[in-house]
Amino acid sequence: AQKITQTQPGMFxxxxxxxxxxxxxxxxxxxxxxxxxxxxSSGEMIFLIYQGSYDQxxxxxxxYSLNFQKARKSAxxxxxxxxxxxxxxxxxxxxxxxGGSQGxxxxxxxxxxxxxx
Amino acid sequence: xxxxxxxxxxxxTQMGQEVILRCVPISNHLYFYWYRQILGQKVEFLVSFYxxxxxxxxxxxxxxxxxxxxxxxxxxLKIxxxxxxxxxxxxxxxxxxxAxxxxxxxxxxxxRLTVT
Numbered sequence: 139a140q141k142i143t144q145t146q147p148g149m150f151x152x153x154x155x156x157x158x159x160x161x162x163x164x165x166x167x168x169x170x171x172x173x174x175x176x177x178x179s180s181g182e183m184i185f186l187i188y189q190g191s192y193d194q195x196x197x198x199x200x201x202y203s204l205n206f207q208k209a210r211k212s213a214x215x216x217x218x219x220x221x222x223x224x225x226x227x228x229x230x231x232x233x234x235x236x237g238g239s240q241g242x243x244x245x246x247x248x249x250x251x252x253x254x255x
Numbered sequence: 256x257x258x259x260x261x262x263x264x265x266x267x268t269q270m271g272q273e274v275i276l277r278c279v280p281i282s283n284h285l286y287f288y289w290y291r292q293i294l295g296q297k298v299e300f301l302v303s304f305y306x307x308x309x310x311x312x313x314x315x316x317x318x319x320x321x322x323x324x325x326x327x328x329x330x331x332l333k334i335x336x337x338x339x340x341x342x343x344x345x346x347x348x349x350x351x352x353x354a355x356x357x358x359x360x361x362x363x364x365x366x367r368l369t370v371t
């Protein structure tokens with residue numbers, strides 16, 4: 139069975155500093171995808187970044203980068219130059235193999251990030 | 256920019272009543288999903304829908320739940336007889352049939368369901 143683990147319930151970071159949010163996953167599927175979503179206090183789910191299991195390079199999207207270590211089954215999110223608006227819940231999620239599922243996402247429990255001024 | 260919309264934003268209902276949560280997915284998307292998030296907990300998959308039928312469902316999606324795409328644009332989730340434990344945020348999501356670069360699901364803003 140697939141599983142996502144986020145071991146940091148809460149994190150603090152000083153404004154303008156970088157922060158790493160941890161995510162480990164477990165799957166037996168050879169093909170999978172990993173996502174990070176941001177959920178501000180308003181409740182919506184905002185897509186941040188995606189990493190495919192066969193992608194050779196780590197994904198980057200602006201200030202977000204994904205530190206993908208396949209052998210360790212980890213997909214940590216790195217936010218550079220933190221801003222006050224980055225304060226939110228962050229969820230790591232996994233998509234199952236395309237052939238075995240219709241792409242439903244399995245989420246971790248989330249990490250609440252608080253950016254201090 | 257196209258977006259997934261959901262109505263209502265907040266629904267309060269009494270235990271035992273039926274509720275219908277509505278979603279309008281992005282127009283060229285073909286896969287549709289419902290997820291729920293109980294307050295303070297993780298997002299949980301309920302059901303996926305493709306080609307006018309359920310393609311996958313979780314153990315949460317029991318006989319009290321049903322989904323429908325009645326008119327080619329709306330995608331609805333019906334709970335026949337609500338229970339207190341159905342109180343949660345319900346998210347609708349959609350995605351392209353085959354995204355070239357990712358299988359990104361676009362989430363709606365959610366409907367907060369409160370069962371009293």
